[in-house]
Amino acid sequence: MSxxxxxxxxxxxxxxxxxxxxxxxxxxxxxxPGIYDCHCDDDTFGMPTWEQSESEMQRLALNHALAKxxxxxxxxxxxFAGDLINQCTSSGYGLLDFDVPFLGLFxxxxxxxxGLIMTAFTVNAxxxxxxxxxxxxxxxxxxxxxxxxxxxxGQRTPTSQWTVTGAGAFIVGxxxxxxxEEKLIEAKNASQSQPSPLFTHVRIAEAMPGRSxxxxxxxxxxxxxxxxxxxxxxxxxxFTVSGTKPSDYDLIxxxxxxxxxxxxxxxxxxxxxIHLGNNFADCGLxxxxxxxxxxxxxxxxxxxxxxxxxAYILPKIERGELRNVLFxxxxxxxxxxxxxxxxxxxxxxxxxxxxxx
Amino acid sequence: MTENGxxxxxxxxxxxxxxxxxxxxLLFYINNSGKANNNSGISFRQVIxxxxxxxxxxxxxxxxxxxxxxxxxxxxxxxxxxCTFAQWLYNxxxxxxxEENTRLLVPVVLIFLTALTTGLGWFDKLxxxxxxxxxxxxxxxxxxxxxxxxxxxxxxWVLGLxxxxxxxxxxxxxxxxxASVIYGVVLYLLKLAGAGGA
Numbered sequence: 001m002s003x004x005x006x007x008x009x010x011x012x013x014x015x016x017x018x019x020x021x022x023x024x025x026x027x028x029x030x031x032x033p034g035i036y037d038c039h040c041d042d043d044t045f046g047m048p049t050w051e052q053s054e055s056e057m058q059r060l061a062l063n064h065a066l067a068k069x070x071x072x073x074x075x076x077x078x079x080f081a082g083d084l085i086n087q088c089t090s091s092g093y094g095l096l097d098f099d100v101p102f103l104g105l106f107x108x109x110x111x112x113x114x115g116l117i118m119t120a121f122t123v124n125a126x127x128x129x130x131x132x133x134x135x136x137x138x139x140x141x142x143x144x145x146x147x148x149x150x151x152x153x154g155q156r157t158p159t160s161q162w163t164v165t166g167a168g169a170f171i172v173g174x175x176x177x178x179x180x181e182e183k184l185i186e187a188k189n190a191s192q193s194q195p196s197p198l199f200t201h202v203r204i205a206e207a208m209p210g211r212s213x214x215x216x217x218x219x220x221x222x223x224x225x226x227x228x229x230x231x232x233x234x235x236x237x238x239f240t241v242s243g244t245k246p247s248d249y250d251l252i253x254x255x256x257x258x259x260x261x262x263x264x265x266x267x268x269x270x271x272x273x274i275h276l277g278n279n280f281a282d283c284g285l286x287x288x289x290x291x292x293x294x295x296x297x298x299x300x301x302x303x304x305x306x307x308x309x310x311a312y313i314l315p316k317i318e319r320g321e322l323r324n325v326l327f328x329x330x331x332x333x334x335x336x337x338x339x340x341x342x343x344x345x346x347x348x349x350x351x352x353x354x355x356x357x
Numbered sequence: 358m359t360e361n362g363x364x365x366x367x368x369x370x371x372x373x374x375x376x377x378x379x380x381x382x383l384l385f386y387i388n389n390s391g392k393a394n395n396n397s398g399i400s401f402r403q404v405i406x407x408x409x410x411x412x413x414x415x416x417x418x419x420x421x422x423x424x425x426x427x428x429x430x431x432x433x434x435x436x437x438x439x440c441t442f443a444q445w446l447y448n449x450x451x452x453x454x455x456e457e458n459t460r461l462l463v464p465v466v467l468i469f470l471t472a473l474t475t476g477l478g479w480f481d482k483l484x485x486x487x488x489x490x491x492x493x494x495x496x497x498x499x500x501x502x503x504x505x506x507x508x509x510x511x512x513x514w515v516l517g518l519x520x521x522x523x524x525x526x527x528x529x530x531x532x533x534x535x536a537s538v539i540y541g542v543v544l545y546l547l548k549l550a551g552a553g554g555a
Binding site: 048049144148149150151152153154155156157158159215216217219222225228229259260263264297 | 412413416417419420421422423428475476478480481483484485487488491492497500501503504505507508509511524525
C-alpha cells in the first residue's frame with residue numbers, strides 16, 4: 001500500500017440533481033427497455049455522419065438534463081465531457097451550443113466516473129455551484145475508429161463487447177443549492193402526475209481515482225480481461241484504505257467489464273480474500289439481453305455506464321432502494337495504433353461512492 | 358496482344374489474387390485473433406501481488422470460446438452455397454459466352470452481388486454467422502473493399518474514399534501481386550529445368 005492511496009471524501013456531499021440520457025435502438029430495446037429520456041430508431045439522430053450523430057446525442061442529453069431542472073446553461077459553472085473519438089471531437093462539437101467553460105476528459109469508458117469525480121471536486125471546493133459531466137459513445141463511430149468499417153462482414157469472438165450507442169449528462173451541484181431549488185422542484189412535481197425525474201437524495205460521498213494498470217492483455221477483442229485487474233486494484237485499495245468489506249455496500253457496480261471482466265475481477269479479488277457477493281454487478285451485463293440480442297460478452301463504451309447509472313441505478317438510490325453504492329468506471333486506455341503495435345492494453349478504474357441522503 | 362490474350366491475363370490475375378487472398382486473409386485473421394505476441398510481463402505492477410505473471414494465460418484459457426464445430430458447419434454450408442452458385446453461373450455462361458468470358462464474368466457477378474448486399478446492410482448479417490464461408494470466396498474481398506468505401510465516403514472522394522478504400526484489402530492486393538510474381542518465377546524456373554532435362 002503506497003502512501004498516495006487515499007480516498008477523497010467530499011464533506012459538502014455534492015448532489016446529482018438531474019440526469020439526461022439518450023439511447024440508440026439496441027439499448028432502447030435491450031434488457032432495460034424504454035427507461036431512457038429519448039432514443040432514435042436508426043441511430044443517426046438526423047445527422048449525416050456517425051461522428052455528428054454522437055455529438056448530437058451529447059447535445060440532446062445535456063439539454064434533457066437542463067430541461068428537467070428548468071435551467072438554462074447559465075446556471076452551470078463548468079462542463080466536463082469526453083468520448084472515445086479521436087481528440088474528443090464529439091464533445092467539442094456536441095457542446096458548442098452551451099455557453100459554459102468546457103474541460104475535455106479522456107478516460108475511455110471510465111469517462112463518466114472521471115467526470116463525476118471532477119464535478120464533485122469543483123463543486124465540493126465551492127468553485128462552482130453546479131457542473132455537468134457529459135459523455136457519449138456510438139457503436140458505429142467506435143467500430144469505424146477501433147475496428148473495421150461498419151458494413152464489414154466479420155465474426156466477433158465470444159469475448160468481444162458491443163459499444164453502446166448513447167449519451168448521458170449528469171448535473172452535479174452544491175447541496176445548499178438543492179435546498180433552494182427544492183421549492184421549484186416541488187412546484188414542478190405538483191403539476192405532473194408522474195414522479196419527478198429529478199434527484200433530491202443522490203449524493204457523491206467519496207472518490208478514489210484509479211491507476212493505470214496493465215497485465216499483458218493485448219487482445220482488443222477481450223477488453224473485459226484487460227480491465228479486470230484495474231477494477232480489482234481500485235476495489236482492493238478502496239477496501240483496504242477504508243477498512244470496509246463488500247457486504248457493507250448495497251451494490252458494487254462496475255462500468256463495462258462484461259462477462260469476462262466481471263468474472264475475472266471476482267476471481268482476482270477472491271485470491272486476496274475479498275469475496276464479492278450477489279451485490280456485485282456490471283453495467284455492461286445489465287444493459288443488453290445478451291442471449292436475445294447476441295451481444296457476446298456484453299456492452300462497453302462511455303455510454304454503457306452513463307445509461308445504466310443515469311436511468312436505472314440513480315433512480316433506485318433516489319427511491320431509497322439502494323443507499324450505499326460503489327460505482328467503478330472502467331476504461332481501456334488503448335488506441336488503434338497501440339493495438340496494432342501489439343502493446344499490452346493499460347486499463348484504469350475510477351471509484352465513486354454514491355449514497356442516499 | 359489480342360483481345361482474348363489480354364482477357365486471359367486478367368482472368369489469371371483474378372485467379373492469383375483469389376488464391377493469395379485466401380492465404381493472406383487467413384494469416385491476417387489468425388494473427389489478429391491469436392495475437393501471438395509474447396511481450397507480456399514487461400511492466401507488471403508488483404505493488405500488490407494480485408497480478409500474477411500468468412494472468413494473461415489464465416484469462417485466455419478461461420475465456421469463452423467459439424464453438425468451432427458449429428462455426429465450421431456454418432462456414433462450410435454458406436461457403437459451399439456460394440461456390441455452388443458460382444458453379445451454376447459458370448455452367449450457364451459457358452455454353453453461350455465461351456470459357457474466357459465466363460472466367461471473367463463469374464467473379465464479376467459475385468463481386469457485384471456482394472457489393473450490393475453490403476450496401477443494403479445484409480452482408481455483415483450473413484457473414485456474422487458464416488465466418489470463413491463468406492471470407493474465403495471472392496465475396497470476402499469484395500465486401501472488404503465496398504464496406505471500406507461506404508465507410509469513408511464522408512471524408513471526401515480523394516483523401517477519404519480514394520485512400521481508405523483499400524485499408525482492409527490493401528494487404529491482399531500487395532501480397533497477392535507479390536505471390537503471383539513469385540509463382541511466375543517458380544513456374545519459369547520449373548519450365549527451364551524441364552526444358553534442360555528434356
